[in-house]
Amino acid sequence: AQKITQTQPGMFVQEKEAVTLDCTYDTSDQSYGLFWYKQPSSGEMIFLIYQGSYDEQNATEGRYSLNFQKARKSANLVISASQLGDSAMYFCAMRERNAGNMLTFGGGTRLMVKP
Amino acid sequence: NAGVTQTPKFQVLKTGQSMTLQCAQDMNHEYMSWYRQDPGMGLRLIHYSVGAGITDQGEVPNGYNVSRSTTEDFPLRLLSAAPSQTSVYFCASSYGGQGAIGYTFGSGTRLTVV
Numbered sequence: 001a002q003k004i005t006q007t008q009p010g011m012f013v014q015e016k017e018a019v020t021l022d023c024t025y026d027t028s029d030q031s032y033g034l035f036w037y038k039q040p041s042s043g044e045m046i047f048l049i050y051q052g053s054y055d056e057q058n059a060t061e062g063r064y065s066l067n068f069q070k071a072r073k074s075a076n077l078v079i080s081a082s083q084l085g086d087s088a089m090y091f092c093a094m095r096e097r098n099a100g101n102m103l104t105f106g107g108g109t110r111l112m113v114k115p
Numbered sequence: 116n117a118g119v120t121q122t123p124k125f126q127v128l129k130t131g132q133s134m135t136l137q138c139a140q141d142m143n144h145e146y147m148s149w150y151r152q153d154p155g156m157g158l159r160l161i162h163y164s165v166g167a168g169i170t171d172q173g174e175v176p177n178g179y180n181v182s183r184s185t186t187e188d189f190p191l192r193l194l195s196a197a198p199s200q201t202s203v204y205f206c207a208s209s210y211g212g213q214g215a216i217g218y219t220f221g222s223g224t225r226l227t228v229v
Contacts, residue, residue: 043222044220045205045207045220093157093158100165100171101211102146102148102160103148103218104160104174105159107156108157
């Protein structure tokens, strides 16, 4: 079974609108962390936001927020007020103690922002 | 600049050749790891290390070898390159443990095996 599933291979969003990128995960660990990374066309991996499994409040970092629904095992990324520079690949990843605290990545979502 | 340094940035190998991808970090991070990213896909873990002298296999370890003799360096060796190893390779490092620990990624090595 996939550990991290991102069901949207590609998405379009109009500039200045909000967009939600989906991520579901599978783990038997009680303590785990969820991350979102952005990969622009230049190729580097840019950390966006983190949510711990015991965090009761959804994480926010500027225009990024994480909609964490633990019972449903989902950790969706919400980008508000999209900008042209947000066009990139977005990866959801999970860190599990049982996996040596290394990251497991989803397949990614390509976001394209339209002017 | 502090961070994770990967060399080379680009490499073309012939099938059967061997080579070492270098990774060095100057942040005194305990954890280091190697990932590969195939076109249009996410990153997959090859090997990782939780400290000097300790290494372990990830999801796709076959055809690769690692060692960790110092905290700073974590080289990845391709023993006998195959076209299936054509990929972009990322090295990452982090402090150990739980919480919002940052994983710092190198800029990647683009490897083509012909």
